[in-house]
Amino acid sequence: MSKASNIMRLALLQLKGSKDKTANVANALGQIEAAVKQHKPRLITLPECFNCPYGTKYFREYSERIPDGYTSQQLSKAAADHQVYIVGGTIPELGENDAIYNTCTVWAPNGELIGKHRKMHLFDIDVKGGIRFKESETLSAGNEFTTIDVDGHRIGIGICYDIRFEEMARLYRNAGCEMIIYPAAFNMTTGPLHWELLQRARANDNQLYVVTTSPARDSNAEYVAYGHSMIVDPWAKVLKSASEGEEIVVADVDFSLVEQVRQQIPVFNQRRVDLYSTKQVPKV
């Protein structure tokens, strides 16, 4: 598809969550409607696990089939009603053989499912004096890369912990992506240290936009999300950032900046491939 425009308006919805799935989805739908009315975005993003508490003991109970489940159907309808792209955060997906995945769905303005990304790198960490979390206790990892086309612009999808894996971002860059979107929920141990750093690193290394959308912080929750949903530009500059609470972050991104940065700092033509190998890029 040809690039209709280089400017795209994004709205990142940093949403409050609770244990009530219907209320969480209703809140997301209300915020989508508000964002559309107030800001007329082309693309809306939601947080990781926006319809359920983020915790391994909850994933199976809250899981749904995609695209037949309740949350998918609501997001599809919202995209069509408002004529907008929706990167639907993540939900626990009930997959083949009863496996559960942490999955992002992407909806086109006609309500069609145009992308489904299962988190590839499960969040399994144990930091002394900090956080212990093991997604693999109940989740399975996805094995496929996911890119979508929005008005001729290729966008890669990753989920939270995926951002730590530079190889994945590099692969998206090599596949022609100009932006990577990560629904995410960093925590209060690693968030202050690594959240902005990782986004700016991925943007700088690959000369593309990086977008993250977090749940709002709830200090009483079992897992306290860091917040600070963010858009970083291809210069690795923070274009816009949320605070901790429920918030809509709106920004116009200019995709011509991607090409400008790649021309001005042409590292991808300066690789010493005679000294280090570059892997074959799998088709994505």
Ligand SMILES: NC(=O)CCC(=O)C(=O)O
């Ligand atoms: N939900 C996640 O994958 C959390 C990742 C995270 O907090 C990190 O430090 O990495």
